[in-house]
Amino acid sequence: MDIMQNMFNNIDQAREVLQGKIVNTPTLELNEDDLREILPDNSEVSIKLELFQQTGSFKARGVAIGLETLEEDKKAKGIVTVTGGNHGIATAWGASQYGISAKIIMPKTADPFRIDKCKNLGAEVILTENVDDAFRKLDEIETDENRYVLHPFNQENMIIGSATCCAEIIDQMGDIDILIIPIGGGGLIGGMAHYLDQINSSVELLGVEPTGADSFAQSLESDSAVRINKVETIADSLGAPMAMDFSFNIAKKRVNQVEKVTDDEIRRAMITMRDRLGFIVEPACATSLAGLLERYKKKCEGKKVGIIACGSNISFERYNEILKDYKD
Numbered sequence: 001m002d003i004m005q006n007m008f009n010n011i012d013q014a015r016e017v018l019q020g021k022i023v024n025t026p027t028l029e030l031n032e033d034d035l036r037e038i039l040p041d042n043s044e045v046s047i048k049l050e051l052f053q054q055t056g057s058f059k060a061r062g063v064a065i066g067l068e069t070l071e072e073d074k075k076a077k078g079i080v081t082v083t084g085g086n087h088g089i090a091t092a093w094g095a096s097q098y099g100i101s102a103k104i105i106m107p108k109t110a111d112p113f114r115i116d117k118c119k120n121l122g123a124e125v126i127l128t129e130n131v132d133d134a135f136r137k138l139d140e141i142e143t144d145e146n147r148y149v150l151h152p153f154n155q156e157n158m159i160i161g162s163a164t165c166c167a168e169i170i171d172q173m174g175d176i177d178i179l180i181i182p183i184g185g186g187g188l189i190g191g192m193a194h195y196l197d198q199i200n201s202s203v204e205l206l207g208v209e210p211t212g213a214d215s216f217a218q219s220l221e222s223d224s225a226v227r228i229n230k231v232e233t234i235a236d237s238l239g240a241p242m243a244m245d246f247s248f249n250i251a252k253k254r255v256n257q258v259e260k261v262t263d264d265e266i267r268r269a270m271i272t273m274r275d276r277l278g279f280i281v282e283p284a285c286a287t288s289l290a291g292l293l294e295r296y297k298k299k300c301e302g303k304k305v306g307i308i309a310c311g312s313n314i315s316f317e318r319y320n321e322i323l324k325d326y327k328d
Helices: 003-009 011-018 059-068 072-077 086-098 112-120 131-145 156-173 187-198 215-222 245-252 263-277 283-294 316-323
Strands: 027-029 044-049 079-082 102-107 124-128 178-182 204-210 255-261 304-309
Touching (some): 003 011, 003 156, 011 059, 011 156, 011 187, 027 156, 044 156, 044 283, 079 086, 079 131, 086 102, 102 112, 102 131, 156 187, 178 187, 187 204, 187 245, 215 255, 263 283, 283 304
Parallel strands (some): 044 304, 102 124, 178 204, 204 255
16 A cells, blocks of 8 residues: 555554644634624634635645655656646645746646745746636646646545644634535545544534635535536635545535635625734635635534634735625
């Protein structure tokens, strides 16, 4: 059995491999009076601050696992990935740590802050018209250059990386009842599902998606991974145009429910995180809180709940642009 499979079957081993490479990010109990008044009645809510992770998002975990176990001949040929930003930044960071050539494919609508961050870490950035074109370019480069694809969510290493985050949540938050996780491609919630299944946990795992990027919810309805026709959301980090079999099948075993939040509901959660916690975050980072406040509030009354702040990579210009027309 290879190293990756061993870690997939034993997340504690993966955590050992990641020691010294990633940040064991803290959790924060949301018990300030101003927050209590908007949280579910009689609930205890804690937030995992993964925005303080290497490169500003949880993605660094899976990338580090992937590159730590990658064969030397594949490292020599270089890696390639497709991203809305966070996975690309994590991949560029990982490549710089291991001295690997990296190509990062991004839609041209990506935040220039994220593009520059990838470049500053030494990666070559290739811009495409949209996400679909980006995935086509990924296939082209994989074939033409024989580069190893470090997929943003549909690989064992990304599931393992997210599972290590879940292990930390359980260590830090203790005996929680409910865990609310944002969904893009499904790698984060898939990793959470994998770890909860591995430890036979009774935690109820709930998902939240933007209304304009609901591939996972549609996949649950169809009981198979589907591609959606259009992605339209401010939460570009959650804007994967499809679910995929590997990550979807892992997640669906444990995900009890998925609810959708609107862009304005995400904006409201961004403002809450800014005004009540002092965090300037990207839309995806606020989506877990939006799910708690807008869709799962009644369900979480009297419960011990965990949510996650999954990433912080956004420019002030993009942040202000997203919020400028919002009226509560």
